[in-house]
Amino acid sequence: MFKESRLTTADLVKYPFTVEASSYVEKRLGRLGLEELFNPNYEPVIEKAILRIKRSVLTPLKSIQTLKEKVDDVDVEILSFPLAIIMMKVVDDPYFQRRFALFEAKKASSNLENEDVEKLLEVARKSFGWKIFKVDGSFSGMLKIRFTDYLRNASKLREDKWKLVNRYLEYGDVYVTKAEAARLLEEEIRRHIQSKIDEKVVLELPKPVLEKVEELKEFLRKQKKSLPEESFGRVDFKFFPPCIKNIYTDILGGKNVSHIGRFTLTAFLIQIGMNIDDIVKLYTSATDFDERITRYQVEHIAGLVGGRTRYKPLNCESMQTHGLCVGRDEVCQKVKNPLAYYRRVAVRGKRVKHESH
Amino acid sequence: MNPIDFIREKFRLYYAESVNEIKAPTFVEKREFGFVPFRKEKTMIRHRGFENQKKLQDFIKTFVPSDAYYSSAYYKNPSEEKMAEKGWLGADLIFDIDCDHIQTPCKKEHDSWVCLDCGEVFSSPTKKCLNCGSEKVDEEKWICEECLDAAKKEVLKLLKILEEDFGISEKTVGIVFSGHRGYHVHVENKDLVKLEAEERKEITDYITGAGLKLNMLQNLDVSKTGWSGRLAKTLYDLCLKKPEELASIGLREKTVKKIVEKRSQILDLLVFGGEKGEVEKLLGKTVWREVFEKAFREASVPIDTVVTTDIHRLIRLPKTLHGKTGFRVVPLSLEKLYEFNPLNDALAFPSDEKIKVKVKNAKKIRIGGETYGPYKDEVVGLPMPVAMFYVCRGKATPAG
Numbered sequence: 077m078f079k080e081s082r083l084t085t086a087d088l089v090k091y092p093f094t095v096e097a098s099s100y101v102e103k104r105l106g107r108l109g110l111e112e113l114f115n116p117n118y119e120p121v122i123e124k125a126i127l128r129i130k131r132s133v134l135t136p137l138k139s140i141q142t143l144k145e146k147v148d149d150v151d152v153e154i155l156s157f158p159l160a161i162i163m164m165k166v167v168d169d170p171y172f173q174r175r176f177a178l179f180e181a182k183k184a185s186s187n188l189e190n191e192d193v194e195k196l197l198e199v200a201r202k203s204f205g206w207k208i209f210k211v212d213g214s215f216s217g218m219l220k221i222r223f224t225d226y227l228r229n230a231s232k233l234r235e236d237k238w239k240l241v242n243r244y245l246e247y248g249d250v251y252v253t254k255a256e257a258a259r260l261l262e263e264e265i266r267r268h269i270q271s272k273i274d275e276k277v278v279l280e281l282p283k284p285v286l287e288k289v290e291e292l293k294e295f296l297r298k299q300k301k302s303l304p305e306e307s308f309g310r311v312d313f314k315f316f317p318p319c320i321k322n323i324y325t326d327i328l329g330g331k332n333v334s335h336i337g338r339f340t341l342t343a344f345l346i347q348i349g350m351n352i353d354d355i356v357k358l359y360t361s362a363t364d365f366d367e368r369i370t371r372y373q374v375e376h377i378a379g380l381v382g383g384r385t386r387y388k389p390l391n392c393e394s395m396q397t398h399g400l401c402v403g404r405d406e407v408c409q410k411v412k413n414p415l416a417y418y419r420r421v422a423v424r425g426k427r428v429k430h431e432s433h
Numbered sequence: 434m435n436p437i438d439f440i441r442e443k444f445r446l447y448y449a450e451s452v453n454e455i456k457a458p459t460f461v462e463k464r465e466f467g468f469v470p471f472r473k474e475k476t477m478i479r480h481r482g483f484e485n486q487k488k489l490q491d492f493i494k495t496f497v498p499s500d501a502y503y504s505s506a507y508y509k510n511p512s513e514e515k516m517a518e519k520g521w522l523g524a525d526l527i528f529d530i531d532c533d534h535i536q537t538p539c540k541k542e543h544d545s546w547v548c549l550d551c552g553e554v555f556s557s558p559t560k561k562c563l564n565c566g567s568e569k570v571d572e573e574k575w576i577c578e579e580c581l582d583a584a585k586k587e588v589l590k591l592l593k594i595l596e597e598d599f600g601i602s603e604k605t606v607g608i609v610f611s612g613h614r615g616y617h618v619h620v621e622n623k624d625l626v627k628l629e630a631e632e633r634k635e636i637t638d639y640i641t642g643a644g645l646k647l648n649m650l651q652n653l654d655v656s657k658t659g660w661s662g663r664l665a666k667t668l669y670d671l672c673l674k675k676p677e678e679l680a681s682i683g684l685r686e687k688t689v690k691k692i693v694e695k696r697s698q699i700l701d702l703l704v705f706g707g708e709k710g711e712v713e714k715l716l717g718k719t720v721w722r723e724v725f726e727k728a729f730r731e732a733s734v735p736i737d738t739v740v741t742t743d744i745h746r747l748i749r750l751p752k753t754l755h756g757k758t759g760f761r762v763v764p765l766s767l768e769k770l771y772e773f774n775p776l777n778d779a780l781a782f783p784s785d786e787k788i789k790v791k792v793k794n795a796k797k798i799r800i801g802g803e804t805y806g807p808y809k810d811e812v813v814g815l816p817m818p819v820a821m822f823y824v825c826r827g828k829a830t831p832a833g
Contacts, residue, residue: 223599224624227632240635241642242649246658248600 082198085150090187092157093180093268094203101158104151113159114282120149122285124156125163126292132179133172133299137330138360140179141186164273166281166289172296174329177269185262189255193219196257200225204264211251219257220249229263232332311350317417319395320344322402327358336390336398339377340414344389346378347415348422389414436824439831441471443821444754445497447781452494455752457486459621463507463522467747468498469756475499479747482512499756502747505619507626516745523626526633527748528640529740530587531615532580543575543796575796576614581775584615588770591618591734594640597658603767610775612755612762617748633742642733647725654706660732665703667728668712672699684723691720754781759821776800782817788831789813790820795828 081096088097105112113121135143147153157180164173188196193210197219200206207222223245230238244251252260281289316324323341326333333341338359345355355374360367372381379386391413395401411417458464466481466489477500483489493501504511505527509520546555548562549569561568588608595601595618607619628636638644642660651661655669671679672692679689692699695715702711713721740746749755751764760779776799784801789812797806800819812832815823823829 222624224628224632227628227635231629231631231635236644236646237649239644239646240639241645241660244651244657244659244661245598245639247597 081202082195085154086147087195089147089150089153091184091199091203092154093184093265093272094199096202097154097157100154104155110158110162110279113155114285118155120152121155121159122288124152125160126288128156128160128180129163129167129172129176129292130295132176133296135179137178137182140182143183143186161269161272162277162279162281163289163292165275165277166286167293167296169296169300171300171325171329173273174270174331177266177273178330180269181262181266184265185258188261189258193254196254196261200257200261200264204261204268206264208257209249215244215251218251218253220246220251221257221260223248223250226250226252226260229260232263233259234332234335311345311348312422315418315422317408317411317414317421318402318405319400320389320414320418323400334398334400337400339387340389340395340400342374342377343387344414344418346374346386347388348418352378352380434831436827436830437471437473440499440756440759440821440825441497443759443782443817444471444499444756447754448494448497451752451781452490455486455490455493455750457483457489458503458750460507461485461489463509463511465504465506465508465511465519465747466750467502467504468493468496469500471497471499477502477747480512480514482510493753498753501750501753503750505746505748506744521744524628524744524746526620526622526625526628526636527740527746528591528618528620529611529615529737530584530591530618530734531611531737532576532584533574533614534735534737535580535583535587537580537583539577539579543577545573545575547571547573574614576798578774578776578799581614585770585773587734587736588616588618591640591736592767594663594734595620598639599636608765608767608770609749609751610760610763610765610773610779611749612753612760612779613758619748628744630742630744633744634738637736637738637741640734640736641738642729643738645729648709652706652709653703653712655703663732664725664728667731668724669700669703671724671728671731672696672703682727684727688720688723691716692724755825757825759818759825777802780818782821784816784818786817787814788817788820790815790823790829791832792823792829795823795826798822 083091083094083096085100088094088100091097102109112118160176164176167173188199197208197210200208200221204225206225208225209220211218211220223240226243227240230240236242240250313321313324320341323333323337327338327341342355345358346352352371352374356367356371359365359370359374376382377387390398390400392401392404392408392411395414407417407421411420462482462484464482465479466483467477467479468481469475469477481492483492504524506524507522509522510518513519541556544556546557546559547553547570548555548564548567549571550567551562551565553562553564555563555570558572559570562570592603592606592608595606596603601620601622605620605622607621609617609619611617639660645660650664651657651659653661653665653668655662655665657665674682676689676693679692680686684692698715699712701707702715713725716724740748749762751762753762754760755762759781760775761781763773763775763779765773780801791812792806792808793810795806795808797804798819799805800822801816805815805819808829820829820831824831
């Protein structure tokens, strides 16, 4: 079917965001495009799209690599992807939107890593325009990628090994392993899916589909309640200042947060009494941070190891300098640091609770 | 005559004659321009846009700015005042190399710290006046051929990294003498205009070596490019130096001895390769650290990282004048750069014209192949470029 492509239909199931998958969808649906999917014949596609979204929320990021998905019908699989994106637009919750993009990207990236290298190159070049090549000679087995393609993705990753200065760079090409290329592609795919979700396209959903989306929304609302934020004993998410809340949901959504952002969140959580294990879990469950290193860092900030200083989160002024302040609300006007905000609101919150009893 | 009026008049004459030499930057209609006026209050006038070169030249001719800048960025609406409404489309990749970021021995001779309260002058950095205790201490940086030459050497290093590591050919970059302390390198490349600040930061870290982890690099090998190759090459050069040369760059006696002793083994390792960390083992930890420090400094380039990562930066417009020196901002080809001496070749005013100026207190400067000063409370007749330099730097006023 795609003579010019190495991707088979089975590959399109794995990589439904590729240009090949898009043209497959176009051909399948004909003139009506995605609206065709609202035809009752496509009921299974709607169901599958909803399942996709639910899975993105329910699957711990750590287990995506070992995720086994049963494929009954390739058409249903491929078509459910663009439909799920439309549904995510309607869901209109940045946290779940990010989570969906991340889940799909991680799934694809872990497949790509195990794929024949030619397929990985095909996806990178055709769908994302990367200049990426196999390397011969002493670096045989490695890939080289144009530094601009590298930076677009690696500059969002925080480990030292992704810093350009620690890479072998030659005439504009960065040398990477296949696994690293797959990780960089994950970033590219995630951003691609996110941009598709953010795209403003007007598409009226018919009533039966809308009803399903409403059910999905209800499901997500419940999920949000059961997110770890509620299970931290005396720590209460709803008293967090906007800046900390933002960093916190970014971490939960698997988004890359700057070092200083993670530092300040950690210091904040320690100061308000969350225990070390829970903080470590927060980081390791949503990201690919190494648990041992994360624990060390958290303990360091808590003053348990290293310089024995128990650090405080940045104050409001520094938060602004680092671009972490997301705009000040009423309470913010009265405080100079995020901790004071929490204490102020938490005290008031508890008082209200008592009074109502 | 008041010095500001004096300078403005000279600048006016310069622009009346030479404004046609000013070339508009590429995509002029998408650039923002900024000008510092000749007023006491030197606030820059920003957010100016020009449709074409002619309009830009006309403006400069009539406005007569003390300093003229354009944006490295391209905007949909360059004259909008609010950044959000400007519509950022991309930006050139810019590097700034200033001699005040480079350690040179001449600094000790010509940089000083002046107490604004009691007037005491110090030759080493201090925040507080050691005479009267005042905290109003002003740093006074001066320039000379030696530090401007050091800046040029760094530019050549940068161009090499851009070419060998980034694949950006030196033929496609623009080199500009800034009119004062150093050079700007402009890269206009459609593949790079969209780079975000974060990505540009990775490029500056690469060039300055910030965040470098030696254990993550390839083995040191002179045949390689990248940091592993460049470090290997600088180490190789270092090892080939004579003992007295090694001592003269500040290495301790013990270190020099060790290098000489292990020289041939180190050179072998750098050329034929070996296990990671073998050079370190040969030299021992402390000696290695000292040698590495030297090699690292030689292999990195001290660019001003803020200039590169700021994607809204205004940068000096070539062929205009620098208000603090009266020198010209000079665009250069690579061939010209080798020969270029700013203190001869960036002069905007005729050397055969002499003028009397009253100099308060000024250090010496070598301009046009001759050394002038130091002067203290005297009236001297000086060639125009030298007089302009002193007046622009606030060290002299026109006499009579």
